[in-house]
Amino acid sequence: MDEPTGKVTLANAEEYCPGISLDCVIFGFHEGSLKVLLNKFTTYSKWMLPGGFIYKEEDVDDAAARTLVSRTGLANVYLRQFYLFGDVKRTSITENEDLMVRQGFGLEEKHISEWFLQRFFSIGYYAFVEYGKATLQSNIDENVTWFDLNDIPPLYADHNCIIEKAISNIRSQLNSIPIGYELLPEKFTLTQLRIIYETILGEKLDRRNFQRKILSAGLVCKLDEVYKKWGQKSSALYSFDKQKYKDAIKNGIPVF
């Protein structure tokens, strides 16, 4: 399984589709690096991807959006299904037994253990959110925190693999994914945008060539303001042209 939202979830197992869950790789950008949102049950040792189950009369995309709202408070977020993880060994029964017991259930509670300890499929989604707008919904049962993408601990089940797969998926489609538009605040510098691309691609990009390419795409426009304070020379701020962005998405024109 992958990620109930507290003890209620397991107890209400019969409301959900059996044997299937979803996990979200939620990306944010802050202080020059990409972040991923993770959560952890206070009773359990490992961090997990924010996930959830699917109600019996609920579309999968809706379930994913619900999962996102429940962790970040954000709706209408860029959210895409990218893979179904369906190997038998992707979850471990002993790991799930441990989790179940720590959540306060006895292994002899058949209606729960039969539901929870079976083989689970998980639908992978990735999302881009504006870091500053997300309000992390931690509570007594669950911690929710951003982790630097370069500093992810060993996670529950195959969740490390799910993150890897999300990134390789994004990388291969980077030309048509509006990653910067979704991750950055309204005003941003081209260096910030470039770092996002460099992180996903895993390589340095030439600053001057990157700038030329971005500007020639015509989706960003230079503002009069400048961004000071950080490093050395003050740099120009840019903003996305929302209309041209919508046209680009609609017409399938490469975003980058």
Added chain:
Amino acid sequence: MDEPTGKVTLANAEEYCPGISLDCVIFGFHEGSLKVLLNKFTTYSKWMLPGGFIYKEEDVDDAAARTLVSRTGLANVYLRQFYLFGDVKRTSITENEDLMVRQGFGLEEKHISEWFLQRFFSIGYYAFVEYGKATLQSNIDENVTWFDLNDIPPLYADHNCIIEKAISNIRSQLNSIPIGYELLPEKFTLTQLRIIYETILGEKLDRRNFQRKILSAGLVCKLDEVYKKWGQKSSALYSFDKQKYKDAIKNGIPVF
């Protein structure tokens, strides 16, 4: 649900993961056009994508490969998962009731109807097979036939949408998918290869530019033989360089 392999399947429902199935969009190339493999129960009116269920201790990829073997006799085929179809309304209960009755089951048979008439997820796979090597496994209960991609009838459930989604998916990744290598026989003409790309892209390509581009990729090599008989002038035959092809896949170099 999507496609049992005869009456046995429904009767043995408890062997499979509930609520989830898989469907394969199997492409072939013959006589200048792309084909898709469809099958139909002799007792039922609509054609379907070849699909199947997943055994409780079986990886999803293995289940997809098993489905492919059962319809074409082919193993080790290029086969990729591309999407999970998870909308509540993707199947219709009345349509499935009809199918179930025509398969010889009564709606009052609870263990079957509860399993079969519930909401179903379906995992989409696409495959490329060499048309001439596939041996279609029709039998008394089921017909298996190639359909021209431009001549697909209205199918069971959302299977027309699944085909559309497969094509749009392939189109967006055409640069890194070895579609020609998998679909064509060992010796082929560049015109055949070009038709495949034109069909997927839905547009005409300039013959001379296409040829230049393919040859510059270095994955095909010209043979001494020529292909006669078809139209007018005899054309040169080409063949894929298997070693360079493997390197290209391994190193992630664009295939086209």
Added chain:
DNA sequence: AACAAATGCGTCACAGTGACGCAAATATAC
């Protein structure tokens, strides 16, 4: 014999790309 269709080979202009140069602005070290 004229014509249509397909192939093989080539040209040409243009846009995009990678690599890199250099001056100006700003913070830190001495």
Added chain:
DNA sequence: GTATATTTGCGTCACTGTGACGCATTTGTT
């Protein structure tokens, strides 16, 4: 205060890939 490192803004240059298209040749059809 001066030197140095870092980052930004603007530009150059050579090369490649691409789209558009020309034209002779081969072969089947009328």
